[in-house]
């Protein structure tokens with residue numbers, strides 16, 4: 290557990306090497322609870338979390354994103370967004386389902402980091418294949434695949450980020 294949010298935010302990074310150690314059920318429950326508590330536009334909560342634990346489910350998911358490191362994770366969460374369940378802004382008809390789902394996804398990643406677990410956002414996957422294999426209907430779509438497991442990396446990557454002065458505009 291981290292002392293403050295900055296320490297937690299610094300500790301999260303995209304883990305691309307996992308140990309085979311299983312993730313304990315109480316840790317999965319903690320992560321899902323943190324995702325459930327995420328904010329969403331008009332509190333619509335237009336998301337579903339598919340926890341992929343079975344060997345068949347893992348094999349199917351791995352075929353949607355073929356990377357050696359992705360295969361190593363002992364657990365995955367697929368985050369779905371439901372367009373029909375989300376808030377749509379009246380002024381420009383913008384559907385907020387992907388924004389809402391993304392907040393929940395980052396709650397998952399930060400909750401996992403809080404428990405000493407690694408994650409990585411994965412969006413560069415075969416969406417149609419994933420929808421077919423996991424029987425995802427027409428109103429929902431998978432936003433990201435999140436591998437979760439104990440990090441096995443020898444060298445933790447250095448964070449490269451833009452400088453504050455490049456990002457902040459004070460008016």
Ligand SMILES: Cc1cc2nc3c(=O)[nH]c(=O)nc-3n(C[C@H](O)[C@H](O)[C@H](O)COP(=O)(O)O)c2cc1C
Nearest residue numbers: 301302303304305409410411412413414433446448
């Ligand atoms: C929306 C989004 C999509 C991403 N998709 C992928 C992906 O498909 N594959 C991958 O290896 N990393 C993916 N990443 C991870 C980014 O490459 C990573 O977050 C970024 O380089 C910053 O590094 P850090 O997470 O270690 O701080 C994604 C991250 C985000 C936020």
